[in-house]
Amino acid sequence: MTEAGTRYIRAQREYTDEPIPRATARDVRLSFRALGILVRILTNADGFPVAARSLAQEGGGREGRDAVTTALKELEGAGYIRELPRPRNAAGQFRGREMMVHATPQEPCEDRTPENPVPGFPAPENQALKSSNSHKEQAKSSSKHAHARATRPPLAVRAAAAPVATPRKRMRTHAATGIVYWYDDEPAEIEHSIEVDGLAAVRTEVARHVMRGEVPLHGLVAGALAARRAAAKAAQAAAAQHRRALEPCEDRATAAAKAAEQMAAYVGGAT
Numbered sequence: 001m002t003e004a005g006t007r008y009i010r011a012q013r014e015y016t017d018e019p020i021p022r023a024t025a026r027d028v029r030l031s032f033r034a035l036g037i038l039v040r041i042l043t044n045a046d047g048f049p050v051a052a053r054s055l056a057q058e059g060g061g062r063e064g065r066d067a068v069t070t071a072l073k074e075l076e077g078a079g080y081i082r083e084l085p086r087p088r089n090a091a092g093q094f095r096g097r098e099m100m101v102h103a104t105p106q107e108p109c110e111d112r113t114p115e116n117p118v119p120g121f122p123a124p125e126n127q128a129l130k131s132s133n134s135h136k137e138q139a140k141s142s143s144k145h146a147h148a149r150a151t152r153p154p155l156a157v158r159a160a161a162a163p164v165a166t167p168r169k170r171m172r173t174h175a176a177t178g179i180v181y182w183y184d185d186e187p188a189e190i191e192h193s194i195e196v197d198g199l200a201a202v203r204t205e206v207a208r209h210v211m212r213g214e215v216p217l218h219g220l221v222a223g224a225l226a227a228r229r230a231a232a233k234a235a236q237a238a239a240a241q242h243r244r245a246l247e248p249c250e251d252r253a254t255a256a257a258k259a260a261e262q263m264a265a266y267v268g269g270a271t
Helices: 032-042 052-058 065-078 127-151 155-161 186-197 199-211 218-270
Strands: 007-010 081-083 098-101
Touching: 032 052, 032 065, 032 098, 052 065, 065 081, 065 098, 186 199, 186 218, 199 218
Parallel strands: 007 098
Antiparallel strands: 081 098
């Protein structure tokens, strides 16, 4: 048996009254081939290893190695075979796989690493490999910190590049309109709004915001005034379009009235 091979080891017996449990013999999930191979392995002594090739040879060639391997995978899927933690050799490399064959289905093992072995089968310690990995991690960490210290700018440069805290803006109120603003250039914009919309319209819009429980910020008031101007402009355009649509009708009515007058004058002159 080579280190790269897979060995199937008979687990410690958990029963004494019969060769295999009755529930195992009647497990409908297993094919007869898989059940026969399971019975063959369970007849071995506890801890006795066997390989798929030797099982195929024991069958006299009637069951090929591929068929035996398929049956073993079927048993593994049903829970009768569980993989043991993979041991390492002296060089720290993984050795061949070892599979434990049970007479009853087993729950899957969450962690099958050598650091968390199955009870009763402790994995060999490899202190040399652990020490080597630890030294590598320490060297990598030291190199990383050294690079950070070498590339870090001087203290004076860091102090000069640090952001300077700016004083917080103070909320102010426009005396004539009651508009609340933050920046020094906003009063000029408020005066422009007064020139365009009129002081009464601006105060009315401020009053609307106050009645709704809103702070009459300059941006909100200016936006509302702009929306009202746009709505008024759209209404004027619609009215002008309506008047243009009525002009042909008025022209036809005027022409008809003139024609009636001419006809009346003609009839009166003829009589």
